[in-house]
Amino acid sequence: MGSMIKLRTYVISFWCSVLMRMWRTGLVRRVTERCTCKLHTNNYSKASNISRPQAEKQKRRREREKAILSSQSPKDEGLNWTEKERIAYTVQTLPGEKKDTSVPYPSAYSPEYVESSWYQWWEKEGFFKPEQHERVPQAVERTFSMCIPPPNVTGTLHLGHALTVAVEDALVRWRRMQGHRVLWVPGCDHAGIATQTVVERRLLRESGKRRKDLSRDEFLQEVWKWKNEKGEEIYHQLRQMGASLDWSRACFTMDPSFSRAVTEAFVRLCDAGLIYRSEALVNWSCALQSAISDIEVDTKELSGRTLLRVPGYDRPVEFGTMVTFAYPIEGHDGEVSVSTTRPETMLGDVAVAVHPDDPRYQAVHGKQCRHPFTGKLLPIITDCMVDQQLGTGAVKVTPAHDHSDFLLSQRHSLPHLTVIGEDGTMTPPCGDWLQGVKRFEARQLVVDALMEKRLFRGKQEHSMALPICSRSGDVIEPLLKKQWFVRCKEMAAKAVQAVEDGRLEIIPQFYTKTWKNWLSNISDWCISRQLWWGHQIPAYRVELPNSSDPQELWVWGRTEEEACHRASVQYGVPAESVSLTQDPDVLDTWFSSGLFPFAMLGWPSRYTPNHSTKDLEQFYPNSVLETGSDLIFFWVARMVMLGTELTGQVPFKQVLLHSLVRDKHGRKMSKSLGNVIDPLDVIHGASLESLQQKVTAGNLDPREQLVAMEAQNKDFPKGIPACGTDALRLALCSHKTQGEDVNLSMAQVLSCRHFCNKMWQTVRFTLGVLANGTAVETLEQLAPLGRMERWILSRLYSTVLQCEQSFETYELHSVTSALHSFWVGSLCDVYMEYMKPCCPHTHRRQRGR
DSSP states (O other), rough: OOOHHHHHHHHHHHHHHHHHHHHTHHHHSSSSSOOOOOOOOOOOOOOOOOOOOOOHHHHHHHHHHHHHHHHTTTTGGGOOOEEEEEOOOOSSSOSSOOOOOOOOSSSSHHHHHHHHTTHHHHHHHHHSOOOGGGTTTTTSSSOOOOOOOBBBBOOOOOOHHHHHHHHHHHHHHHHTTTTTTEEEOOEEEEOOHHHHHHHHHHHHHSSOOOOSSOHHHHHHHHHHHHHHHHHHHHHHHHHHHTTTOOGOOOEEETTTHHHHHHHHHHHHHHHOEEEEEEEEEEEEEEOOOOOOOOEEEEEESSSSSSEOTTTTSSSOEEEEEEEEEEEBBTSSSSSSEEEOOOOOGGGGGOEEEEOOOOOOGGGTTOOEEEEETTOEEEEEETTTTTTTTTTTTTEOOTTTHHHHHHHHHHHHHHOOOBBOOOOOHHHHHHGGGTTTBBBBHHHHHHHHHHHHHTTTEEEOOOOOEEEEEEETTOOOOOEEEEEEOOHHHHHHHHHHHHHHHSEEESSSTTTTHHHHHHHHTOOEOOOOEESSSSOOOOOEEEOTTOOOOOSEEEEEEESSHHHHHHHHHHHTGGGGOEEEEEOOOEHHHHHHTTTTHHHHHTSSSSSSTOOOOOOOHHHEEEEEEEEGGGGIIIHHHHHHHHHHHHHOOOOEEEEEEEEEEOOEEEEEEEETOOOOHHHHHHHHHHHHHHHHHHHHHOOOOHHHHHHHHHHHHHBBBBBOOOHHHHHHHHHHSSOOSSBBBBEEOHHHHHHHHHHHHHHHHHHHHHHHHHHTTOOOHHHHHHHSHHHHHHHHHOOOOHHHHHHHHHTTTTTTHHHHHHHHHHIIIIIIIIIIHHHHHGGGGHHHHHHOO
């Protein structure tokens, strides 16, 4: 009997010692750390393919929609869940007070009980600040810094943002556990075009007013109201997801200090000759009445005649056809037939081009055509860039509305005639019969007029790539505008070199080829936007006294006074005689976002706003940038180019790219599809009715709304269960996110909740043993160890090693897999079952049976 008691005490002491050791090393933490564990080793997501044709994407999307609307997409059997009892933590705790853990624990795991109160205490104690480093016993003189990709203030966060939070928070907590001085900066992006658009919609919906009905200042007040409202919602979501961010350093891209950084960057780049103003063809959105950059243009592949909805048109517009018409040759009986997908632009034609070697047109080289509507003579020119196999082999040249024609016009010194205005209507040079008509309505009018003049030669289906504004869904109109541009070639070469010489590492590595190819073929970047919301360009148009020069004169400066002084010196006139008018346009959002890694640290100052610490010296360059792979060109490349140019250093040492989060059906989560899931709905639970209310409150067309609601009926027939923050983060981290998209289903999150319950019951069991007065002894006091104890310790230490190695390579799915395997397979299923017969309260339960 005595030997049995001794053995029982030995096993209990050993187990308690192991558990305490695990708690100290961070494998089990509830008070100051969250664990990430693996629930599913199988990953049904497919590798993302950047170069996958748009047509194939659209085909797969249609197939998925068809499956959702048919019986091919069965309800997720994993969601036949029953509502768990919600147990609240009822001990009165003031915000910021430490949670009382001495009270008896509930018998069932409840996320609401477990997760309450901790975050406020963590934040009040300053655990998320780098200054906390001085209080850590295992502190080492190493730093780790990163910024959260600042969410747009256009709305609330979705599961894609939750993946970012889960991955980044795991990394920063791991570095803190290692004793590093850690800085993780939160922030929000003002998102110029997107935010202005949603505020305009709300203004029209709530008050019936349009932006132009207000002054610029009045409209900006409305946008700031929106920003304050949505910014607080975003920060609330981040806190709810447990993100251990240093809120004292939160950064908004239009904060006064950030605005100073944007102005400084613009002035320095202008001084270096890297920003210039020029008249060029830009991608114009008539819906937004603003220019957008090349990478904000999506391509819609059409195989033939297609009807598409275009903003501002009541009826669908026809695309994917080619019209052929004839130009009579002046002083000649013949004609030249040209083919075009855009007959409405023929009013802006200034020439007809043929290939010099095309035998069909050898006799008409140097002759002229008579325009049937304007009466102007159009020269027939030769150019080797003309495709003899396309259409008739002769092309109309419209330099003001086509990028290829614009380049051709520069080679042949042709004039530019704009026939479509900023609002998408035909301009006065088109004549009274077309002036003011919408461009796609003018298309049919032009065809009808050609028929009347017997110049129409046919119409046929034609495959084409249609440029679409990613912001508004509008069809892009190339327009000739004077804009500000950044010269990118030199900076892009430096960004490529940074990867090649190892100063910048891109993970996964296969993105380096994409990086080099894109940057090696980069165009200059149009950075001016015709908006009200954003950083107004710090450039000023100069008016000199008694000047009759029609050429625009521009200067730039950090302030108007500096710009005035610059104009005075540059043009040799007294400063008091100079009149300046600031450019009303604003900078592209990605210009300010591209400064984030160093502007958030106070650049160009050495100090962070509201802090006396020299954050720029201590935390720049950032250790790593973690973001979605879809931002590699929008954001990452521009940060590297601007950071290298303005600071002389690559802004971060590593780029870690994760893939997209898709729904269970493999569709990208998007507001335009109605399949976006709010992380808080997963954390706190949501009924099917509340989910569908969000869909109907959106701006989806009837078919998209039908597909979205049917998908919800199948995926969430009983709504979304309350899974808690930990379970959501576990599910996200359990996926292999480097190169493979994440197809997340709620069944996976539920499985993670079950694992949280497993951990909860394990800790309750242990605390129950300790409550019986069992002494906790060290491993040294328990020596010599038995065979089973040596085995569980070997499993523990091999798990720690695997976790450390996987964290170093950013393979969090391997970390979660190792932890799950240890906790369930080794600790619970083997070791605890082995020791249970030796525990006093276990014996009592068995005797009671």
